[in-house]
Amino acid sequence: MNPNPGFMGNNRMSPLPAKRPARGSIWSMYKRMFLHVRAQWLLMATAFFCIIAVSLLEFAIPRLTQLTIDDIIPNQRYGSLIWIALGVLGTALLLGLFNYLSSLLMASVGQRAVYDIRGELYRHIQRMDIGFFDRNRTGDLMSRVTNDVNMLQQLVSSGMMSIVTDWFTFIAVAAYMLWINWQLTLIVLATFPLMLITTQFFGKRMRAAFKKVQETVAEVSNHLQDTLSSIRLIKSFSNEDFEAERFALRSESNMKANLHAVKTRAVFEPFIDLLLFTGLAAVLLFGARFTMDGSMTIGTIVAFMAYLRLLQNPIRRFSRTINTIQQSAAAYERIVDILGTEPQVADAPDAIELTHAEGRVAFDNVSFAYHNDVPVLTNFDFEIAPGKITAIVGSSGAGKSTITHLMTRFYDPQEGTVSLDGISLKRLKLASLRSHLGIVSQDIVLLNGTIRENIVYGKHGASDEEVEAAARAASAHDFIMSFPQGYDSQIGERGVKLSGGQKQRISIARAILKNPAIIILDEATSSLDTESEKSIQDALAHLLEGRTCLVIAHRLSTIQQADTIYVLDKGVILESGTHAELIAGQGKYKQLYELQFPQKEAAAPVAELEPPKKQFTR
Numbered sequence: 001m002n003p004n005p006g007f008m009g010n011n012r013m014s015p016l017p018a019k020r021p022a023r024g025s026i027w028s029m030y031k032r033m034f035l036h037v038r039a040q041w042l043l044m045a046t047a048f049f050c051i052i053a054v055s056l057l058e059f060a061i062p063r064l065t066q067l068t069i070d071d072i073i074p075n076q077r078y079g080s081l082i083w084i085a086l087g088v089l090g091t092a093l094l095l096g097l098f099n100y101l102s103s104l105l106m107a108s109v110g111q112r113a114v115y116d117i118r119g120e121l122y123r124h125i126q127r128m129d130i131g132f133f134d135r136n137r138t139g140d141l142m143s144r145v146t147n148d149v150n151m152l153q154q155l156v157s158s159g160m161m162s163i164v165t166d167w168f169t170f171i172a173v174a175a176y177m178l179w180i181n182w183q184l185t186l187i188v189l190a191t192f193p194l195m196l197i198t199t200q201f202f203g204k205r206m207r208a209a210f211k212k213v214q215e216t217v218a219e220v221s222n223h224l225q226d227t228l229s230s231i232r233l234i235k236s237f238s239n240e241d242f243e244a245e246r247f248a249l250r251s252e253s254n255m256k257a258n259l260h261a262v263k264t265r266a267v268f269e270p271f272i273d274l275l276l277f278t279g280l281a282a283v284l285l286f287g288a289r290f291t292m293d294g295s296m297t298i299g300t301i302v303a304f305m306a307y308l309r310l311l312q313n314p315i316r317r318f319s320r321t322i323n324t325i326q327q328s329a330a331a332y333e334r335i336v337d338i339l340g341t342e343p344q345v346a347d348a349p350d351a352i353e354l355t356h357a358e359g360r361v362a363f364d365n366v367s368f369a370y371h372n373d374v375p376v377l378t379n380f381d382f383e384i385a386p387g388k389i390t391a392i393v394g395s396s397g398a399g400k401s402t403i404t405h406l407m408t409r410f411y412d413p414q415e416g417t418v419s420l421d422g423i424s425l426k427r428l429k430l431a432s433l434r435s436h437l438g439i440v441s442q443d444i445v446l447l448n449g450t451i452r453e454n455i456v457y458g459k460h461g462a463s464d465e466e467v468e469a470a471a472r473a474a475s476a477h478d479f480i481m482s483f484p485q486g487y488d489s490q491i492g493e494r495g496v497k498l499s500g501g502q503k504q505r506i507s508i509a510r511a512i513l514k515n516p517a518i519i520i521l522d523e524a525t526s527s528l529d530t531e532s533e534k535s536i537q538d539a540l541a542h543l544l545e546g547r548t549c550l551v552i553a554h555r556l557s558t559i560q561q562a563d564t565i566y567v568l569d570k571g572v573i574l575e576s577g578t579h580a581e582l583i584a585g586q587g588k589y590k591q592l593y594e595l596q597f598p599q600k601e602a603a604a605p606v607a608e609l610e611p612p613k614k615q616f617t618r
């Protein structure tokens with residue numbers, strides 16, 4: 001059937017992201033963070049000043065200790081002791097003040113960066129095409145926007161802060177120690193390369209372990225999202241225990257992943273401590289010798305030990321910070337995975353704005369498959385005439401909804417062109433194309449909020465009068481006014497507080513308010529009872545007035561007035577014509593009609609048939 005057997009393989013949308021991002025290295029993580037924080041340079045400069053002050057003040061206490069041992073005690077200068085005590089206290093107060101200020105400033109810089117990244121991630125996800133949402137689970141995306149971004153927050157507010165302080169302190173103390181006694185300092189510093197190797201070795205493992213933790217968190221989140229939004233289904237099948245067990249399995253994976261991460265960290269820290277104590281042993285061994293042979297004073301060795309602690313503190317803290325960094329790096333990898341994925345359906349650089357639509361939609365030699373490569377439409381030709389009602393009927397899975405997905409550019413075909421008024425959809429700006437389309441489907445999507453908010457979603461900024469006019473046209477005004485809060489009534493999550501018919505009429509009011517040139521009705525009335533269907537029919541009649549309409553229906557009763565009816569089967573149009581023409585033929589339509597209306601004389605002209613009770617008329 002397919003003249004170009006390679007089309008699904010060559011040109012099809014890949015299930016992989018369009019552009020693989022560079023793996024989220026720690027360096028690139030900091031670079032991105034920097035881009036987000038550079039605007040706050042003044043806050044950062046102040047924080048940095050505080051950090052320098054902290055590092056310099058750290059020297060004061062060991063220096064005062066050295067002075068006491070080497071000068072005040074031997075010379076019995078009692079009067080100076082009070083100044084030493086006041087000096088220590090004053091230093092401690094200043095240390096507290098600058099520490100407080102630097103933490104506060106860095107935290108606000110960090111929070112701002114995280115706010116920006118979360119916003120960027122959310123906007124990026126909003127820009128993605130529908131295929132992306134087919135491939136990625138909602139719970140997983142939610143987990144990236146919440147948990148993973150929170151991990152970065154930790155990095156900026158505590159991690160980044162301590163890294164800057166620690167490195168500065170480390171360099172300043174090392175330089176000072178080299179100045180006091182370079183031989184002893186070099187002996188101590190000899191243990192540091194070993195620390196770097198150990199940190200690198202464990203760092204990689206910790207990052208992998210934390211990535212696993214984040215993934216299991218996402219799995220838990222996916223499960224929660226799936227099950228809480230399907231709670232009615234679970235209860236109707238009494239599957240609460242079954243779901244609790246499935247949840248426990250995911251939760252257990254998360255627990256195991258956490259334990260594994262903790263174990264990796266638990267081995268790492270003692271290793272670092274061992275190396276730190278090796279440094280201390282070296283100072284005792286060599287420092288005591290230098291003191292014994294008189295090349296160093298007792299005060300100096302005591303101060304040296306205090307400096308060593310100052311030198312080691314950053315390393316010890318860094319070994320903990322590395323934990324945060326690796327956790328953040330794992331989260332960051334998951335964030336750039338999304339940020340680096342480009343939407344496969346997007347505006348072309350030279351896309352044009354569609355200001356007015358006649359409504360002629362044409363499918364020209366279109367071939368399309370979803371990500372699973374199974375062809376749904378092959379070399380498909382089809383046309384919707386402007387200002388007319390075009391209907392598509394056909395068996396389940398024939399490809400009816402797929403046609404609407406291509407019209408709205410939820411997906412692009414791999415071959416052929418879909419055009420509107422002779423312009424390929426790919427040349428139009430997506431938002432302008434969609435502003436001319438209105439979809440009312442069987443799956444009604446309402447948002448948590450008031451009735452008014454849901455109707456206004458069709459046209460932001462619409463006046464109350466416009467909202468009411470749309471609701472009246474959709475036969476919704478009366479039932480809305482019967483609620484105590486009227487248009488301000490809360491409808492609950494996905495509109496749970498409304499009946500099926502009420503929800504449908506609100507969705508029609510929303511479409512009427514939007515006032516699009518083209519309306520797509522996708523099985524819009526298939527699940528309604530006769531009573532509510534009457535009001536829905538009235539509402540739809542208003543909606544269709546003066547527009548180009550595509551109606552998809554299983555029940556033939558609803559489309560008999562259509563100007564053209566297409567019968568679709570496995571992505572192929574079997575026949576087309578008006579109801580009367582198709583009934584007069586001997587094709588699939590007639591078979592379907594006889595199946596749905598066994599009592600009717602199929603061959604009878606339409607006019608002789610009982611007028612259909614439910615049908616769209618203008």
Ligand SMILES: Nc1ncnc2c1ncn2[C@@H]1O[C@H](COP(=O)(O)OP(=O)(O)OP(=O)(O)O)[C@@H](O)[C@H]1O
Pocket residue numbers: 134370371372376394395396397398399400401402403
């Ligand atoms: N997002 C998707 N990913 C993969 N395959 C899909 C997707 N949506 C639909 N399909 C497949 O494409 C084919 C056509 O589906 P489509 O929804 O267009 O049929 P339909 O004629 O509207 O059916 P129904 O009347 O049952 O709604 C089916 O085989 C279906 O399994």
